[in-house]
Amino acid sequence: MTTESDHRDPTSGETGAEAPIIVTRDDEITIITLNRPDRLNAFTSQMGDQLMATLDDTDADDSVRAVVITGAGRAFCAGADLGAGASTFELTEEAAGEVPRDYGGRVSLRIFESLKPVVMAVNGPSAGVGVTMTLPADARIASENARFGFVFAKRGLVPEACSTWFLPRLVGLPTALQWTLGAQMVSAAEALDAGLVQQVVAPEEVVDTAIAVARSMTAGSAPVSVALTRQLLWRMAGAPSPWDAHRADSTAIYARGRMADVHEGVMSFLEKRDPVFTDSVATDLPDIFDTPTGW
Template structure:
């Protein structure tokens, strides 16, 4: 049993066999913090440990999905203190890798703006859908930064290298129709339907399927993206 967290920034709800995880800092547009990363990791651990949870839906509270890193600390937000003489991995990357390692399918319901780590950390999900109010921004070059959260690996594999370069080099905002046309999201739905539709899609991934087969298939397909040839898959 996971410990109860006072005033959580990630809410956990069960809708039948689907766990709905909700980023919950609506007054800050669900801006990302270290605590949010910790609670997300704990929530995914909880889902993986519960055989009654077959799939995960990830969304945000209020009018945004996630506005990126919380900038309340100003420039210090991006200062990483070395640990043992080495720069620690970025916090968004820890979330991306935890989603990547999930044994349950993951559907993201992007209910509003998703910027910076708010979009890059969704890339390891199996399906992303968007409300028609969603906007996406790989805005790192406009902040003097480079893409994080493992997005330099995931994004070109999802939308292709040309689109990935255009979006990350320009740092411009992308509306939901463009995200749909380029394959970043599967479909666009009204805001009031986005979570409900994500749950429907999540159930479609696991209905009538074997949990171990689903987990292994998910891992095989992701891991084969970097394989040299089909012989690697044949040997698995």
């Protein structure tokens, strides 16, 4: 693993061990480490701001092929920081009568919109937003001592961070209902059986395994095609009809067929050599979906 790292929080000026996340690189893989181990990496808006800003950076950097997110210390993320006590979830209207956006949902949607694959290395217990922020990732690798807390109802809350959309698609509606209505803590083994996580490994292996999974998703593949395929699969998971997929597929195939990568992919196959893809995610990504408005 390279030792290159960025400990700076661009939203606060914090540096070093005090920064809420640490960013490192393992060659083409960016590793984001939630960095509040003394608070079990409890989530704050500052942490969310830096996480989203880092994903902006990875999207714009063609040298980054995938992202791994993990936690420092013995936990992945204990959920929202409850340091404000009973008033923690008393949110302020952004304008008169306007419901403020759920902050965890902003983070989940930013992960959903990532142009690079995202793999979660769940190194220990996670609860609340510490669970729900993992759901838009493309894979979750869990430590044997990981536990997943869907404890919202025990706090008088409801599931957030778009998890009512993501969780049933990963584990099925009956399991999602059981876990959330019962405010359950779910073991790594149960999470594996239900399909929430893809592998359970020893604690010392979780990050390296996640990096290997991220690398397997990108090695030898055209970066622009990876970005489009990721978005097609996630977005079509909620499409009402296969016609929606047909329209999006057709647009993507038409756009890619006119780009350099497809010529290179075909010719490298015919010439029995490794492809060298040159299209850039940062500058050449075709827009195959309607641009959303509002939120």
